[in-house]
Amino acid sequence: MNLLKAFAALKQLRFFSLIISFSLAMPLVAISAVQGVQAAESDLVVYSSRKEHLLKPLTDAYTKLTGVKITLYTGKEGALIERLKAEGAETQADVLMLADAGNLGYAAQEGLFQPLNSTLIEKNIPANLRDGAGLWTALSIRARTLIYNTNKLIPSDLKGYADLADPKWKNELCLRTSKKVYNKSLVASLIAHHGEEKAEQIVKGWVNNLAMKPQAKDSQVMQAIIGGGCDVGIVNSYYFGGLVKQQPDVPLKLFWPDQDTTGTHINVSGAGVIKHADQVQKAKQFIEWLSDGQAQEIYAEWNNEYPANPTIKPSELVASWGEFKADSLSLNEVVKYQQQAVKLMQRVGYR
Amino acid sequence: MSLFLVTLVFLLLLPTLNLLFSWNSVDTDIWQHFVKTILSELVINTTLLLLGVGIGTFLLGVSLAWLVVMIEFPGRKLFSWLLLLPFAMPAYVLAFVVLGAFDYGGAFQQFTQVLGLPYMDIREGVLGPALILTLVFYPYVYLLARTAFANQSITMIESARSLGYSSWGVFWKVSLPLARPAIVAGISLALMETLADFGTVALFNYNTLTLAIYSAWEDFRSLATAAQLATILMLIALLTFSVEKLSRGRRGYVQTSRLDTPPFNPSKRYKILAFGFVLLVLLAVLLLPTMQLSVWAYSVITEEWDERYWQWFGNTLLLSVIAVLITIVVALLLNSLEFSRRLPKPLMSLMGVARMGYALPGVVLAMGILGAMAWLNQWLSTQWFIGGLFGLLLAYSVRFLAVAYGPIQSRFQTIKPSIIEAARGLGAGPKRLVWEIYLPLLKAGLMTAAVLVFLDVSKELPATYILRPFGWDTLAIRIFELSAEALYERAAVPSLLLLFMGVVGLLILRRLNLFK
Numbered sequence: 001m002n003l004l005k006a007f008a009a010l011k012q013l014r015f016f017s018l019i020i021s022f023s024l025a026m027p028l029v030a031i032s033a034v035q036g037v038q039a040a041e042s043d044l045v046v047y048s049s050r051k052e053h054l055l056k057p058l059t060d061a062y063t064k065l066t067g068v069k070i071t072l073y074t075g076k077e078g079a080l081i082e083r084l085k086a087e088g089a090e091t092q093a094d095v096l097m098l099a100d101a102g103n104l105g106y107a108a109q110e111g112l113f114q115p116l117n118s119t120l121i122e123k124n125i126p127a128n129l130r131d132g133a134g135l136w137t138a139l140s141i142r143a144r145t146l147i148y149n150t151n152k153l154i155p156s157d158l159k160g161y162a163d164l165a166d167p168k169w170k171n172e173l174c175l176r177t178s179k180k181v182y183n184k185s186l187v188a189s190l191i192a193h194h195g196e197e198k199a200e201q202i203v204k205g206w207v208n209n210l211a212m213k214p215q216a217k218d219s220q221v222m223q224a225i226i227g228g229g230c231d232v233g234i235v236n237s238y239y240f241g242g243l244v245k246q247q248p249d250v251p252l253k254l255f256w257p258d259q260d261t262t263g264t265h266i267n268v269s270g271a272g273v274i275k276h277a278d279q280v281q282k283a284k285q286f287i288e289w290l291s292d293g294q295a296q297e298i299y300a301e302w303n304n305e306y307p308a309n310p311t312i313k314p315s316e317l318v319a320s321w322g323e324f325k326a327d328s329l330s331l332n333e334v335v336k337y338q339q340q341a342v343k344l345m346q347r348v349g350y351r
Numbered sequence: 352m353s354l355f356l357v358t359l360v361f362l363l364l365l366p367t368l369n370l371l372f373s374w375n376s377v378d379t380d381i382w383q384h385f386v387k388t389i390l391s392e393l394v395i396n397t398t399l400l401l402l403g404v405g406i407g408t409f410l411l412g413v414s415l416a417w418l419v420v421m422i423e424f425p426g427r428k429l430f431s432w433l434l435l436l437p438f439a440m441p442a443y444v445l446a447f448v449v450l451g452a453f454d455y456g457g458a459f460q461q462f463t464q465v466l467g468l469p470y471m472d473i474r475e476g477v478l479g480p481a482l483i484l485t486l487v488f489y490p491y492v493y494l495l496a497r498t499a500f501a502n503q504s505i506t507m508i509e510s511a512r513s514l515g516y517s518s519w520g521v522f523w524k525v526s527l528p529l530a531r532p533a534i535v536a537g538i539s540l541a542l543m544e545t546l547a548d549f550g551t552v553a554l555f556n557y558n559t560l561t562l563a564i565y566s567a568w569e570d571f572r573s574l575a576t577a578a579q580l581a582t583i584l585m586l587i588a589l590l591t592f593s594v595e596k597l598s599r600g601r602r603g604y605v606q607t608s609r610l611d612t613p614p615f616n617p618s619k620r621y622k623i624l625a626f627g628f629v630l631l632v633l634l635a636v637l638l639l640p641t642m643q644l645s646v647w648a649y650s651v652i653t654e655e656w657d658e659r660y661w662q663w664f665g666n667t668l669l670l671s672v673i674a675v676l677i678t679i680v681v682a683l684l685l686n687s688l689e690f691s692r693r694l695p696k697p698l699m700s701l702m703g704v705a706r707m708g709y710a711l712p713g714v715v716l717a718m719g720i721l722g723a724m725a726w727l728n729q730w731l732s733t734q735w736f737i738g739g740l741f742g743l744l745l746a747y748s749v750r751f752l753a754v755a756y757g758p759i760q761s762r763f764q765t766i767k768p769s770i771i772e773a774a775r776g777l778g779a780g781p782k783r784l785v786w787e788i789y790l791p792l793l794k795a796g797l798m799t800a801a802v803l804v805f806l807d808v809s810k811e812l813p814a815t816y817i818l819r820p821f822g823w824d825t826l827a828i829r830i831f832e833l834s835a836e837a838l839y840e841r842a843a844v845p846s847l848l849l850l851f852m853g854v855v856g857l858l859i860l861r862r863l864n865l866f867k
Contacts, residue, residue: 214556
């Protein structure tokens with residue numbers, strides 16, 4: 001009996017919780033309603049998988065130049081794509097910027113872009129760096145190159161990606177994890193060039209030659225080479241650039257692989273106009289500006305990348321690495337073989 | 352009221368339901384590939400990591416809690432509080448600090464090289480990630496065990512001693528068995544966090560089941576397979592809990608006493624030993640990492656600092672506070688329903704399932720919510736559900752409900768019906784019962800829950816990153832974006848701010864005498 005009375009008191013407790021929840025709900029609704037305000041204040045909403053601190057100089061410069069206010073919303077590639085899919089026609093986003101041709105291709109395949117239809121972009125960016133259907137364009141190029149310890153090796157020791165599978169590199173090779181999209185694309189290019197069987201042999205050879213467990217980041221690969229844990233590794237050119245800027249006398253050098261054969265593997269970062277964009281014209285103008293002089297220079301200077309616009313010169317540091325022959329393989333091919341590459345790497349135990 | 356309840360339960364279950372529906376269509380190709388290649392390795396790795404963190408948090412959490420409650424030694428009271436602080440440190444921050452010091456190019460390696468010692472790869476094996484996760488998750492066990500020990504009755508301990516038990520014997524035969532539910536609850540929380548962790552294991556390139564989830568999603572673009580793998584994680588979490596429940600049976604462990612002074616006052620040598628041990632832990636988890644972060648932050652502060660940090664700080668604080676309020680209220684509501692047995696049993700078990708959301712990697716949970724929100728938008732033909740705070744706050748509630756639920760539940764269990772009867776007998780009305788009996792008795796549990804959820808939300812990354820509205824960037828996001836590009840020096844600035852926020856929050860509660 002008494003217990004029942006206690007329950008009556010608990011009912012009161014529930015009542016208490018209810019009051020709190022309602023008093024909480026009010027400001028929450030208010031805050032949630034505010035969400036649209038910031039987007040409404042700005043003229044252009046950009047979804048980007050490029051990190052905020054890398055892109056901010058560009059958007060700031062654009063706002064200063066044109067007065068167009070930009071809301072920058074960063075996220076991981078896959079998550080941004082899923083978010084756009086979920087938002088559908090109601091999305092507030094106008095521009096989607098992604099790294100890696102595979103991600104750009106997937107976004108295009110999922111119908112997230114609309115055609116750019118811009119003669120300026122077509123003039124600025126070479127055709128092999130743009131989507132075949134004109135849905136996206138590359139804005140910067142990065143090369144996935146070899147990096148070696150200058151105290152241990154001389155350039156003539158090195159050849160290219162496939163050569164790193166040779167047993168002579170046993171315990172001398174460092175690689176970043178296969179989970180990173182850069183390596184997926186690299187192995188996809190190997191499949192495109194050599195066929196799956198040969199590519200599998202190469203990657204298996206890499207795994208056998210590893211001096212240590214694959215690193216989580218390109219920067220760790222470089223540190224391991226500097227520290228003498230291994231002699232040679234594969235990294236993106238701009239990571240090397242970032243390191244050299246900080247430590248000019250580091251005993252590392254960059255080597256352009258496969259110059260006599262297929263050329264060095266490159267990838268891009270790029271952008272497209274979102275299909276359900278509210279500000280199609282402004283979005284297009286922004287991407288056009290990104291493909292043009294000033295923005296391309298900022299790209300080159302800030303992140304040590306190669307401008308996608310061939311009339312713009314790379315930064316002094318990047319230019320000092322010399323000209324190189326880039327792999328002319330179409331990025332569509334790279335995209336096509338990416339999943340096969342992942343399966344291959346998981347099969348041979350490259351983690 | 353019942354409509355409100357049904358809506359609440361429905362909302363909390365929504366992401367889980369979304370995941371379960373993924374079993375609708377199974378992509379046998381990807382599954383076969385995973386089974387043939389990585390799955391067995393991942394299962395072994397995950398099991399090893401769970402074992403490591405389980406043992407580690409048990410040893411560290413229980414021993415520290417026992418020391419600060421039962422043994423008198425210098426600095427005991429201050430340590431008792433300081434030992435909570437490591438929880439304010441995000442696991443991934445500790446991971447990159449430790450890697451920065453011990454990996455190639457780090458101070459430790461340079462030191463061993465001078466000595467001519469061979470290189471030791473701390474990324475090898477399960478030890479590194481297990482150690483990091485133990486050091487940041489032990490406060491779960493510590494906090495719950497400390498409360499349990501502190502509530503043990505002095506008479507029981509004295510009688511055990513009079514029967515000839517040493518302090519060691521009291522620990523094994525009395526304290527530990529009595530504190531078991533609390534300790535297991537703490538370890539379960541630590542293990543669920545471990546299952547959900549991605550950042551730390553990624554930095555060590557230690558491949559757990561989360562790798563398969565990411566691979567299914569990012570490599571094979573199959574959200575369904577990722578969701579199916581995630582339901583397996585939830586199943587593991589569910590099993591962990593049921594094993595404990597089964598082994599405990601129907602026995603209750605109601606303790607309401609309060610130990611004000613430690614019953615053991617050992618010799619000087621042991622006091623120094625206890626002091627040294629606690630100091631060592633604090634040094635490893637708190638002092639050294641903070642010093643490293645400070646050195647890094649100092650070197651880049653002019654480059655990294657801008658006024659937007661105020662906004663990120665404010666966002667983090669606001670989100671954490673709102674999430675705390677919501678989670679606590681929901682956990683209190685559900686607990687009171689469970690306590691009064693008002694909810695039908697099936698519904699109660701469903702809520703148990705919803706709490707397993709804690710074991711979900713934040714990304715999976717966020718994707719589940721994104722899918723559910725898209726569906727709600729369509730169903731109610733509105734656009735209200737995506738892009739606002741609603742989805743994010745729902746994610747926090749689902750993910751951290753388990754954290755808030757446990758401490759409150761354990762307090763509810765200490766409320767004896769006789770207390771209520773007595774109060775009623777003395778003429779207390781329902782209102783006074785709530786304000787003067789229930790809430791004061793629950794206060795300790797509510798505060799513990801609030802602290803845990805606050806710190807958890809303030810460092811939460813994946814769900815925040817995916818679901819935040821425009822302009823709601825947080826400190827954790829800044830840390831991630833900088834550290835993803837290996838700019839650890841700059842990432843130290845937001846890391847320190849985050850740490851600072853947690854410590855100040857705990858300090859305020861301590862000053863208000865709400866939480867010690």
